[in-house]
Amino acid sequence: MKKYILAVVAICFFTLAQCTIDKPLPSGYETLQRANKGEVVVTEVKANRSAAFWKTPVAGSRGTLLLGANQNVQAYFLLRFTSFSGIDTANVQSAVLTLQQKFHYGDGDSFAVKVYPVSAEWDESTVQWNNIKDSYDAGSVVGEFSVPPADSAVINVNLTPALVNNWISQGSNNGILFVSEQAPFMAEFYSSESSSGWARISIAHRQKSGTLDTTKVEVVYDATLLQYNAEIPENTLQQDVNRLRIGNLTGYRSLLGFDLSQIPMASTIHQAYLILHVDKANSYTRSFGVSFAATVVVADSLWGPTTLKLDSLYTSPTGIAVSDNETFEFTSSEANQLLTARVQSWVLKKQPNYGLMVYSGEMGANAAEMSFYSGIEDTTLAPRFRITYSLPSINRFQAP
Amino acid sequence: MIRMINHKPAFSFLGMVILFSLTQSAHADSFYSSIGLGIPRYYVSPMSVGMGGAGMGVVERLAVNAMNPAAINVMGITTLSVDVEYESIDSKNSLAAINTRHGNASGFRFVVPLKRYLNLLTFLRPLAGSRYTLSLEQSTEASDYTRIVKGNGGLNAAGIGLQYQIKPWISLGGVIDFNFGSYSEEWKTDFVEETFTDASDKFNSYFWGIGFDLGTVIKPQKNFGIGMVYKYGGQLNAETQSTLGSGFDLGTTNVDISHPSAYGLGLSYAFPKILLALDYYRQSWSQYKIENVDRDNLNDYWRIGGGLEFLASRDFLTTYYKRMSLRLGAYYAELPFTNSDQSSVSEKFLTLGIGLPFHVNSGRVDLSLEVGTRGQLPQADYRDAIIRFSGSITGSELWFQRGHR
Numbered sequence: 001m002k003k004y005i006l007a008v009v010a011i012c013f014f015t016l017a018q019c020t021i022d023k024p025l026p027s028g029y030e031t032l033q034r035a036n037k038g039e040v041v042v043t044e045v046k047a048n049r050s051a052a053f054w055k056t057p058v059a060g061s062r063g064t065l066l067l068g069a070n071q072n073v074q075a076y077f078l079l080r081f082t083s084f085s086g087i088d089t090a091n092v093q094s095a096v097l098t099l100q101q102k103f104h105y106g107d108g109d110s111f112a113v114k115v116y117p118v119s120a121e122w123d124e125s126t127v128q129w130n131n132i133k134d135s136y137d138a139g140s141v142v143g144e145f146s147v148p149p150a151d152s153a154v155i156n157v158n159l160t161p162a163l164v165n166n167w168i169s170q171g172s173n174n175g176i177l178f179v180s181e182q183a184p185f186m187a188e189f190y191s192s193e194s195s196s197g198w199a200r201i202s203i204a205h206r207q208k209s210g211t212l213d214t215t216k217v218e219v220v221y222d223a224t225l226l227q228y229n230a231e232i233p234e235n236t237l238q239q240d241v242n243r244l245r246i247g248n249l250t251g252y253r254s255l256l257g258f259d260l261s262q263i264p265m266a267s268t269i270h271q272a273y274l275i276l277h278v279d280k281a282n283s284y285t286r287s288f289g290v291s292f293a294a295t296v297v298v299a300d301s302l303w304g305p306t307t308l309k310l311d312s313l314y315t316s317p318t319g320i321a322v323s324d325n326e327t328f329e330f331t332s333s334e335a336n337q338l339l340t341a342r343v344q345s346w347v348l349k350k351q352p353n354y355g356l357m358v359y360s361g362e363m364g365a366n367a368a369e370m371s372f373y374s375g376i377e378d379t380t381l382a383p384r385f386r387i388t389y390s391l392p393s394i395n396r397f398q399a400p
Numbered sequence: 401m402i403r404m405i406n407h408k409p410a411f412s413f414l415g416m417v418i419l420f421s422l423t424q425s426a427h428a429d430s431f432y433s434s435i436g437l438g439i440p441r442y443y444v445s446p447m448s449v450g451m452g453g454a455g456m457g458v459v460e461r462l463a464v465n466a467m468n469p470a471a472i473n474v475m476g477i478t479t480l481s482v483d484v485e486y487e488s489i490d491s492k493n494s495l496a497a498i499n500t501r502h503g504n505a506s507g508f509r510f511v512v513p514l515k516r517y518l519n520l521l522t523f524l525r526p527l528a529g530s531r532y533t534l535s536l537e538q539s540t541e542a543s544d545y546t547r548i549v550k551g552n553g554g555l556n557a558a559g560i561g562l563q564y565q566i567k568p569w570i571s572l573g574g575v576i577d578f579n580f581g582s583y584s585e586e587w588k589t590d591f592v593e594e595t596f597t598d599a600s601d602k603f604n605s606y607f608w609g610i611g612f613d614l615g616t617v618i619k620p621q622k623n624f625g626i627g628m629v630y631k632y633g634g635q636l637n638a639e640t641q642s643t644l645g646s647g648f649d650l651g652t653t654n655v656d657i658s659h660p661s662a663y664g665l666g667l668s669y670a671f672p673k674i675l676l677a678l679d680y681y682r683q684s685w686s687q688y689k690i691e692n693v694d695r696d697n698l699n700d701y702w703r704i705g706g707g708l709e710f711l712a713s714r715d716f717l718t719t720y721y722k723r724m725s726l727r728l729g730a731y732y733a734e735l736p737f738t739n740s741d742q743s744s745v746s747e748k749f750l751t752l753g754i755g756l757p758f759h760v761n762s763g764r765v766d767l768s769l770e771v772g773t774r775g776q777l778p779q780a781d782y783r784d785a786i787i788r789f790s791g792s793i794t795g796s797e798l799w800f801q802r803g804h805r
Contacts, residue, residue, distance in 0.1 A: 023533060028532065330595075
């Protein structure tokens with residue numbers, strides 16, 4: 001039996017360990033005798049269709065609050081304080097709201113702001129100016145202050161004690177609205193989603209015991225409300241425009257269509273590299289740029305702004321667009337691979353090719369706006385995919 | 401009356417292990433194996449490997465013949481022989497040289513005596529093998545990339561047949577071969593830049609077909625043997641399944657492939673202590689066709705090899721060293737392939753071997769070393785310098801005891 005065990009051990013050794021060293025043979029690929037070894041092809045596919053439309057951003061979850069005016073957009077914001085558990089009776093002597101300003105967009109002198117109590121309920125994940133504009137009384141001002149044209153400032157606002165007493169006594173509390181009139185610029189403040197600097201009220205009040213005390217209450221809910229005074233109505237598709245826009249204030253987003261029929265269906269897409277030429281004169285971002293996202297349109301070919309559906313099954317590629325750059329491209333491997341996978345599914349016709357929607361990933365957060373050439377005036381500046389793909393080789397035993 | 405007296409499960413286990421392991425080639429990388437069905441495998445017996453592969457006309461109890469079914473004489477004892485190979489190849493062309501190595505099980509033979517002059521033979525042996533990795537570095541404006549093609553696989557024959565000794569001077573053998581195998585080829589494109597997606601296309605081809613072998617050994621004199629074989633290759637059905645990196649479904653393709661037939665002639669002459677053997681073998685690879693079309697422009701394969709074995713004594717009572725066999729041989733073969741300049745590709749090998757008996761000559765371990773070249777620079781695309789080690793273990797046991805009427 002020993003000899004068979006020895007044999008089995010030897011066979012297992014050679015089978016499993018195999019003692020294998022494989023290395024590519026020098027210049028073997030070139031010498032390989034095959035009618036078709038496949039090939040890597042690089043081609044450019046320009047957008048054959050483009051459009052843009054705007055839709056008011058919902059900005060309640062952003063890390064900033066905006067106030068003032070810029071690019072025909074008027075910004076307001078809402079604050080709501082709810083944590084009054086440390087105050088045992090509504091006997092407020094004074095209430096000072098502190099806001100931290102972190103940046104400003106545009107030039108001009110300080111502008112005045114009035115604070116009004118809000119009469120309608122709101123949710124920061126959905127609230128827009130249209131929901132609030134008729135829900136405050138312009139005659140009920142509960143605070144006033146001015147915003148300086150500064151990139152850093154602490155602003156204290158005296159609120160009426162009656163307003164805060166009402167909140168403490170669990171009366172109607174839908175927060176307060178900040179409205180500026182004739183603002184020459186737009187100011188940016190820290191919001192409750194920031195890691196610091198959010199709004200707070202310092203409340204001086206007398207306790208039931210008669211003790212005078214001061215309690216600081218931090219904001220719980222806040223949201224920027226944007227009002228774009230555009231000539232073209234909201235949700236109106238503008239086809240074949242000279243410029244494609246994405247905007248944080250305006251809520252502009254753009255659509256791109258590509259005819260990929262020139263790429264054979266069996267091709268493996270190794271990279272679909274999106275390139276957009278920046279219209280620098282009409283773009284503005286701070287040095288850190290603006291988040292740029294591209295999502296596949298899954299319905300439908302008409303690109304109706306109100307019926308348009310985006311692919312929610314896959315992560316959208318994101319990058320950073322900077323107004324001082326000549327072009328925008330996705331630079332990360334993850335973004336390029338995500339986009340490549342989507343283009344592959346178009347080529348395979350696994351998914352209808354209704355194009356891409358490009359938009360800012362941080363609408364309502366700041367005043368960044370990007371403008372890209374559509375290629376209608378100059379086709380060399382058209383948005384395009386540089387697609388690198390390979391064709392399969394002939395299989396070794398394929399009939400001639 | 402026949403009584404079964406012993407059975408070793410290890411026999412069947414060995415067979416299964418070998419069957420599994422034969423899904424891969426036992427040989428190291430060679431560019432030439434990318435052509436046709438790969439490099440034809442020539443194998444006669446563990447003993448013949450050390451004698452330049454010659455042995456078609458040799459009848460020896462522990463040299464179970466895989467080439468000529470007539471040349472089997474197990475003397476009524478159930479016999480199993482299993483083989484492994486390990487190969488190291490230095491492949492060189494005008495640009496560079498690389499070394500590849502690979503080892504694997506390479507086959508087995510199993511003989512069950514049915515009657516005194518009638519044996520049942522089953523075997524598994526490689527017919528052709530393929531293993532290669534080829535690459536090319538290229539670049540686009542945006543990234544460098546490497547195209548890599550890796551191939552692996554082989555064709556094997558699982559045979560069952562009979563050997564019958566008609567007279568002491570003539571034996572006949574016939575075997576039905578179930579030819580089967582698989583070949584895989586993967587084409588990869590690997591980019592340097594991480595913004596690109598690497599991908600590969602894979603092709604897996606599965607083969608099956610039926611062939612047969614006929615053989616005879618004629619002994620005009622007791623110490624002189626003539627062996628002759630004819631091997632009908634038949635048709636191979638090949639089904640290829642493709643898995644493209646794109647996800648595109650190419651479907652399954654089926655083709656018929658003409659597997660070439662072959663014939664061979666072997667001579668042997670036994671002196672008291674020295675055995676001489678000489679073989680000639682030719683396989684018509686020029687008839688290799690896919691769907692009746694000559695695609696790879698192959699030539700016929702032919703081979704001539706000879707060698708000798710020195711064995712001091714067959715007496716199992718003598719000293720162990722005298723029972724050891726020492727073998728020496730050489731062979732020359734023209735492969736079916738042509739180089740880029742249409743020149744033919746040849747192999748030249750020197751072989752050495754040793755037979756180590758055990759259990760008072762009831763079994764033997766055969767070890768062989770083959771050293772040679774394939775192709776010759778500068779006219780050949782490659783010059784492969786090959787060192788091949790082969791090992792076989794042959795054991796025999798009495799399974800049936802015949803009673804007397």
